[in-house]
Amino acid sequence: MSDDSGLPDGVERRTFGGRERLSTRGAQVYGEPVDADGWRAWDAGRSKLGAMLELGMDTGLVGGESVLYLGAASGTTVSHVADFAGPTYAVEFAPRPVRDLVGVAEDRDNLFPLLKDARDPESYAHVVEAGIDCLVMDVATRGQATVAVRNRQFLADDGRLLMAVKARSEDVTADPDDVFDGVVAELDSAYELLETARLDRFHADHLGIVARPK
Amino acid sequence: MTDAWFAGADPDDPESGATRVRTGRAPAPADWPAEAVDAGFAADETDYYAKLRSATLAAASEAVAERERADDVQLAHAVRAMDDAERTANELAERVVEWAGTLYGDVPRGLDGVRDIAARDPKTAAEERVVSYATRAVDLLDERDDLRSFIEERAPTAAPNLAEMAGPVLAARLIALAGGLEPLAKKPSGTVQVLGAEDALFAHLKGRATSPKHGVIFTHEYVRGTRPQDRGSAARAFAGKLSIAARIDHYSGDYRPELHAELADRMETIRARADEGADE
Numbered sequence: 001m002s003d004d005s006g007l008p009d010g011v012e013r014r015t016f017g018g019r020e021r022l023s024t025r026g027a028q029v030y031g032e033p034v035d036a037d038g039w040r041a042w043d044a045g046r047s048k049l050g051a052m053l054e055l056g057m058d059t060g061l062v063g064g065e066s067v068l069y070l071g072a073a074s075g076t077t078v079s080h081v082a083d084f085a086g087p088t089y090a091v092e093f094a095p096r097p098v099r100d101l102v103g104v105a106e107d108r109d110n111l112f113p114l115l116k117d118a119r120d121p122e123s124y125a126h127v128v129e130a131g132i133d134c135l136v137m138d139v140a141t142r143g144q145a146t147v148a149v150r151n152r153q154f155l156a157d158d159g160r161l162l163m164a165v166k167a168r169s170e171d172v173t174a175d176p177d178d179v180f181d182g183v184v185a186e187l188d189s190a191y192e193l194l195e196t197a198r199l200d201r202f203h204a205d206h207l208g209i210v211a212r213p214k
Numbered sequence: 215m216t217d218a219w220f221a222g223a224d225p226d227d228p229e230s231g232a233t234r235v236r237t238g239r240a241p242a243p244a245d246w247p248a249e250a251v252d253a254g255f256a257a258d259e260t261d262y263y264a265k266l267r268s269a270t271l272a273a274a275s276e277a278v279a280e281r282e283r284a285d286d287v288q289l290a291h292a293v294r295a296m297d298d299a300e301r302t303a304n305e306l307a308e309r310v311v312e313w314a315g316t317l318y319g320d321v322p323r324g325l326d327g328v329r330d331i332a333a334r335d336p337k338t339a340a341e342e343r344v345v346s347y348a349t350r351a352v353d354l355l356d357e358r359d360d361l362r363s364f365i366e367e368r369a370p371t372a373a374p375n376l377a378e379m380a381g382p383v384l385a386a387r388l389i390a391l392a393g394g395l396e397p398l399a400k401k402p403s404g405t406v407q408v409l410g411a412e413d414a415l416f417a418h419l420k421g422r423a424t425s426p427k428h429g430v431i432f433t434h435e436y437v438r439g440t441r442p443q444d445r446g447s448a449a450r451a452f453a454g455k456l457s458i459a460a461r462i463d464h465y466s467g468d469y470r471p472e473l474h475a476e477l478a479d480r481m482e483t484i485r486a487r488a489d490e491g492a493d494e
């Protein structure tokens with residue numbers, strides 16, 4: 001039997017092509033395999049949050065929570081999030097991926113696409129509600145920690161920050177460990193770290209972080 | 215008065231909400247679903263999220279359409295206009311300098327000559343005509359400079375990787391030659407390498423010339439600044455990375471610093487051959 005403990009409601013390990021994989025139930029998005037019951041495989045190799053769940057990090061996700069997702073791109077990961085979560089706000093600042101994200105949102109009632117810059121939270125604070133349960137961040141851009149700190153205001157006091165840090169986005173030449181140390185140190189002003197893990201099995205030179213607001 | 219996106223929006227018209235989603239701001243978030251119900255904008259929470267969904271979908275679609283209209287097509291037109299302005303200014307300059315030479319004894323050649331004439335104080339009817347004509351040419355040169363500034367400002371958002379790699383003007387030229395960022399992203403790198411060399415390619419196919427190794431990318435320092443026997447490799451490597459940059463810009467819009475570092479490494483390797491050669 002598969003062990004779904006630690007996974008939020010609405011996320012299950014199911015068998016696709018003879019292999020156990022994470023999956024959620026919803027409209028297909030990126031050509032991922034879908035089984036007879038409408039569950040679609042969640043590819044951890046294409047999703048940092050998927051990798052964090054695969055690696056057994058304690059994300060605190062239970063299903064049905066409100067989510068603010070920064071760096072939604074064309075919606076690969078956020079589509080799975082919207083399948084198991086409650087109201088899901090998806091922020092992405094590049095127009096082209098947002099075109100696809102809109103298509104993903106059209107198939108879901110609880111996914112709200114926002115073409116906004118995550119470095120400027122005031123530009124969407126009139127839309128995104130306060131007291132968000134989970135802030136997911138995958139912006140892969142310089143200044144990832146600053147973005148996390150600036151967006152803390154959306155999180156409920158007992159909310160969670162789930163963040164993927166890409167070392168090369170901060171500094172191509174630096175040692176990833178040094179980059180991660182710098183990011184963690186900067187987060188310290190606003191967050192208490194609960195867990196960190198390298199996502200290298202799925203994403204080279206990425207660090208997964210679980211934290212809660214201070 | 216609240217900062218909420220639904221403040222002042224018509225509950226029955228998603229478009230009015232969409233405009234507020236796009237242009238509104240608030241210093242901090244609040245419990246918008248509850249406020250919306252209190253304000254009578256939505257009947258209950260479910261109704262609120264349905265309205266929020268319509269408004270954000272409409273806002274995102276409109277914003278994307280607008281931004282796309284605003285970027286690659288605008289860049290392509292701007293760079294063609296810049297070239298037109300430059301070419302026309304040169305043509306006018308030739309006429310101005312030739313004509314002015316019959317009226318004044320000391321006319322500098324070329325575009326300097328035009329600026330010089332335009333600044334003069336005409337004393338006869340003929341001088342008045344030539345000075346006025348020179349002024350048109352100077353206006354065109356200023357227009358060319360303004361177009362260049364426009365391209366330099368827009369290219370980094372429209373195509374961040376391409377603009378970083380090729381420089382804003384060459385990035386715009388490649389986009390214009392391909393007919394847009396999407397068609398450029400879909401071209402194989404061999405085609406990118408010879409974009410703008412169509413005349414030369416045509417001659418080659420007719421058997422009149424050797425195969426062209428580089429199109430407009432030849433103007434870049436990476437190709438032009440490499441010694442002739444290595445230019446083919448340099449152009450191939452450069453075109454390969456430019457294609458990848460165009461694809462990333464088109465499909466994700468994500469800036470990838472590592473891509474630029476890889477190209478710099480590759481170029482260094484190619485140029486190192488010249489140094490080795492010199493030691494032989």
Ligand SMILES: C[S@@+](CC[C@H](N)C(=O)[O-])C[C@H]1O[C@@H](n2cnc3c(N)ncnc32)[C@H](O)[C@@H]1O
Nearest residue numbers: 071073076077092093094117118138139140141
């Ligand atoms: C690695 S991709 C995200 C992939 C996505 N999370 C997924 O798993 O499907 C990073 C994204 O962050 C976006 N991004 C970078 N800086 C941003 C910013 N300041 N505001 C919003 N989005 C940003 C990029 O445009 C890019 O689409």
